[in-house]
Amino acid sequence: MRKTRKRGEKTARISLQRCGGYDSEKVFKAVKKAIDDLGGIDRFVKKGDRVLLKPNLLVSSRVDKHVTTHPEVVRATLKLVKKAGGKPSIGDSPALGSAVKVAAKCGIADVAREEGVEVINFNRPIDIDNPAGAQFKKFKIDEAIRDADVVINLPKLKTHGQMTLTMSVKNMFGSIPGTRKTQWHLSAGTDRMHFARMLVDLCHKVSPQVTIMDAIVGMQGNGPQNGDAKKIGLVMAAEDPVALDVVASEIVGLRRDKMLTTVAAEEMGIGCTDPEDMSIGGESVEDCKIGGFVFPMVVDIMSLFPWFLRNPLRDWLTSRPVVDRQKCELCMVCANSCPARVITAKNDKLQFDLKQCIRCFCCQEMCPQGAITVGAGPLAKALRL
Numbered sequence: 001m002r003k004t005r006k007r008g009e010k011t012a013r014i015s016l017q018r019c020g021g022y023d024s025e026k027v028f029k030a031v032k033k034a035i036d037d038l039g040g041i042d043r044f045v046k047k048g049d050r051v052l053l054k055p056n057l058l059v060s061s062r063v064d065k066h067v068t069t070h071p072e073v074v075r076a077t078l079k080l081v082k083k084a085g086g087k088p089s090i091g092d093s094p095a096l097g098s099a100v101k102v103a104a105k106c107g108i109a110d111v112a113r114e115e116g117v118e119v120i121n122f123n124r125p126i127d128i129d130n131p132a133g134a135q136f137k138k139f140k141i142d143e144a145i146r147d148a149d150v151v152i153n154l155p156k157l158k159t160h161g162q163m164t165l166t167m168s169v170k171n172m173f174g175s176i177p178g179t180r181k182t183q184w185h186l187s188a189g190t191d192r193m194h195f196a197r198m199l200v201d202l203c204h205k206v207s208p209q210v211t212i213m214d215a216i217v218g219m220q221g222n223g224p225q226n227g228d229a230k231k232i233g234l235v236m237a238a239e240d241p242v243a244l245d246v247v248a249s250e251i252v253g254l255r256r257d258k259m260l261t262t263v264a265a266e267e268m269g270i271g272c273t274d275p276e277d278m279s280i281g282g283e284s285v286e287d288c289k290i291g292g293f294v295f296p297m298v299v300d301i302m303s304l305f306p307w308f309l310r311n312p313l314r315d316w317l318t319s320r321p322v323v324d325r326q327k328c329e330l331c332m333v334c335a336n337s338c339p340a341r342v343i344t345a346k347n348d349k350l351q352f353d354l355k356q357c358i359r360c361f362c363c364q365e366m367c368p369q370g371a372i373t374v375g376a377g378p379l380a381k382a383l384r385l
C-alpha cells in the first residue's frame with residue numbers, strides 16, 4: 001500500500017485551467033497545464049509505476065448525460081502517465097453494473113482500447129488497517145487500489161442528494177467494491193456527518209497522489225445521475241483532494257460549512273480547508289465563479305431544534321425521497337439499491353417506509369428514470385425552512 005498522506009497538511013496548491021469543451025486537444029492542453037502547474041507529471045509518476053486511474057463510473061450512461069468522468073479527461077491523463085513511463089489502468093466499482101460495462105457505454109472503454117489500457121472492475125475486496133484514521137480504523141477496498149504505486153483520482157463535479165456535491169473526496173468511495181458500499185450507508189444511518197467522516201478517512205487512507213477534476217461540464221439539480229448539465233469550463237487539479245473540493249465548492253457557490261466532507265475534514269485535521277492557506281495557479285477563483293448553480297434540496301435542520309424534539313419531529317422535518325409517479329416505471333432498481341430495504345410496490349405504486357428510511361438517497365441516485373427527487377419534510381416545507 002502506498003504511503004498515506006501526512007495528516008494536518010496546512011497548505012495546498014490548486015490549479016484552475018479554462019477548458020471550453022471536450023475537444024481532445026483542448027482537454028489535453030488544460031490537463032497538462034494543470035499538472036505542470038503542480039510540478040509536472042514526473043513529480044507523481046516514475047518510470048515503471050503501476051498507475052491506477054479512478055474516474056467516476058457511477059452507472060451506465062451516455063457521455064452526453066455527463067454522469068461519468070469524460071473519456072477525453074481520462075485520455076489526457078493516460079497520455080501524460082505513459083509519457084512519464086507509467087503503466088496505467090482504469091478502475092472503479094460502479095453503483096450499478098460493472099466498470100467494464102459502464103466504461104463501454106460512456107466511451108471510456110474506446111479510449112482504453114485506443115490507448116492499450118485495461119479497464120478493471122473492482123471486485124476483489126481486501127481488508128486494510130487504517131491505524132492513523134481519525135475515526136475509521138479498517139476498510140475493505142479493492143486489491144487494485146492497494147497494489148497501485150500511484151492512484152490518480154478523476155472525479156466529475158456533480159450534485160449529490162445526500163452529500164450536496166460529489167467531487168474529489170466522495171469519488172474515492174468507489175475504492176470499496178460492489179455492495180459493500182451499502183453497509184457503510186447502513187452503519188451511518190441518518191447521520192450524514194458520520195458518512196462524511198467515513199468518506200474523509202477512506203480518501204485519506206487511499207491517498208490518491210493527484211486529483212484532476214472534470215468540471216468542464218458538471219451536473220446540477222437532481223444529481224448525481226439525473227441532474228442537468230451545467231457548463232463550468234474548468235479542469236481543476238491538486239494533490240490535496242480536500243483543498244480541491246473547498247475551491248470547487250466556492251466556484252459553484254456552496255459555502256464551505258455546507259459541504260459536509262469539508263466540515264468533517266476540518267474537524268478531523270485532514271487536508272487543507274482554509275482558503276487563506278491555498279495558492280491558486282492558472283485562473284483566479286473569483287474569475288471562475290459561476291452563478292445560478294442549482295443544488296439538490298438537502299434539508300438538514302434538526303440542529304435548529306432542541307434535542308428532545310428531534311426524534312418526534314424527525315419525519316416532519318428531514319428531507320425525504322419523493323417519487324414522480326408519472327415517470328416511475330416500477331423497475332424496482334431503487335428498491336434493490338436501498339440499504340434499509342424500505343421500498344416496496346403496492347397496487348402498482350411505489351411505497352417508502354419513511355420511519356425506517358435512513359435518508360441515504362441511494363434510490364434517488366440510482367433511479368434510471370429520474371423519477372425520485374429529494375423533497376423537504378412537510379413541516380420544513382410549511383415553515384419554508
Ligand code: SF4
Pocket residue numbers: 323327328329330331332333334335350366367368369370371372
Ligand atoms: S428506480 Fe425509478 S423508475 Fe424504477 S421503480 Fe424506482 S422510482 Fe420507479
Ligand code: SF4
Pocket residue numbers: 321337338339340341342343352356357358359360361362363364
Ligand atoms: S428509501 Fe431511499 S433514502 Fe430511504 S433508505 Fe432507501 S435508498 Fe435510502
